[in-house]
Amino acid sequence: MIFVTVGSTYFDELIETIDSLKESGLFGSYRVICQIGQGKYQPRHVEFFRYTNEIDNYFKNSSLVITHGGATVFQLYKQKIPFIATPNTSLADDHQTTFLADIEKELKIYVAYNLNQIASVYNKAISSTIHNNTCQSNNRLFDHLAS
Amino acid sequence: MKIPHAPILLITGGGGFSWEGKIIAEELLKRKCDLILAYPETSYESRDFFIKNDAYLTRSITHRHGYNFINILLGLLSNFALAMKIINKHKCRKIIAVGDSSSIPFMLAGKILNKHVTFIETITRTRTATRTCKLTARLRLADEILVQWPTLENSHKAFSYKGNIL
Numbered sequence: 001m002i003f004v005t006v007g008s009t010y011f012d013e014l015i016e017t018i019d020s021l022k023e024s025g026l027f028g029s030y031r032v033i034c035q036i037g038q039g040k041y042q043p044r045h046v047e048f049f050r051y052t053n054e055i056d057n058y059f060k061n062s063s064l065v066i067t068h069g070g071a072t073v074f075q076l077y078k079q080k081i082p083f084i085a086t087p088n089t090s091l092a093d094d095h096q097t098t099f100l101a102d103i104e105k106e107l108k109i110y111v112a113y114n115l116n117q118i119a120s121v122y123n124k125a126i127s128s129t130i131h132n133n134t135c136q137s138n139n140r141l142f143d144h145l146a147s
Numbered sequence: 148m149k150i151p152h153a154p155i156l157l158i159t160g161g162g163g164f165s166w167e168g169k170i171i172a173e174e175l176l177k178r179k180c181d182l183i184l185a186y187p188e189t190s191y192e193s194r195d196f197f198i199k200n201d202a203y204l205t206r207s208i209t210h211r212h213g214y215n216f217i218n219i220l221l222g223l224l225s226n227f228a229l230a231m232k233i234i235n236k237h238k239c240r241k242i243i244a245v246g247d248s249s250s251i252p253f254m255l256a257g258k259i260l261n262k263h264v265t266f267i268e269t270i271t272r273t274r275t276a277t278r279t280c281k282l283t284a285r286l287r288l289a290d291e292i293l294v295q296w297p298t299l300e301n302s303h304k305a306f307s308y309k310g311n312i313l
Contacts, residue, residue, distance in 0.1 A: 007163060008163070008189055009162070070162070071164075071167060075166060102274070141311065142174040142178065145171065145174075146174075
């Protein structure tokens with residue numbers, strides 16, 4: 001399964017791109033499911049829903065997740081689930097582009113900075129394995145908050 | 148580390164903020180903190196965790212969720228009343244806010260009741276702060292504002308970096 005998630009807002013351009021790529025055959029026989037949030041575009045070639053309380057189950061059952069550039073990136077990285085992140089540039093300050101560029105310097109992740117790159121990044125990401133040795137619990141911050 | 152007895156109130160925003168709030172809550176619970184949680188209805192991903200921990204439900208007041216001015220105002224007032232009730236009832240010693248504008252009334256209530264208030268900026272902000280974070284700094288709603296990237300620390304004198312939630 002390939003799971004696509006846009007987070008709590010909307011990212012119609014991503015869903016339209018995925019719908020089009022599925023129609024063109026890029027994802028082969030993979031079942032594609034999209035979480036579309038508040039998006040207006042409803043895909044015709046893939047399954048979709050708006051929100052779920054069980055998104056972790058979708059992550060765990062996916063061969064690849066295609067996600068907006070939000071906190072989901074860390075959820076997937078910590079769980080070692082292969083993913084492609086793409087920035088939702090319509091959000092405040094276009095901060096997702098900066099965020100992904102900054103974490104790409106620290107972590108080995110796949111980023112499609114524009115939607116046209118998803119197809120080319122897909123073939124690398126679908127067979128990738130994540131080694132997330134850098135994600136260790138940060139005791140300093142939590143000890144400070146607990147005190 | 149000795150943990151004081153009085154509880155901490157942890158208020159989180161929706162969406163990705165609630166994931167960050169959940170991680171912080173889990174770590175504080177591991178440290179045997181007495182924790183009171185509050186989350187908005189838009190915390191889809193972490194809802195089960197908050198329900199399991201008897202969290203209070205707040206109103207989501209971000210404009211992205213289709214709320215108009217009246218609804219935002221009512222949400223602010225409703226959350227403020229809830230915050231006063233929770234802090235007084237549980238005699239919270241500290242307020243930790245993670246995320247969006249839903250947390251502003253909680254920080255305000257914390258300041259009015261002379262509690263220590265900490266605002267944690269989302270981990271997704273590496274160079275520019277969110278509007279809520281900037282507003283928190285401008286109105287001095289928090290005693291400390293913790294950013295999760297060293298690259299953001301120098302963008303405002305009120306920001307400090309003590310690591311991140313990963």
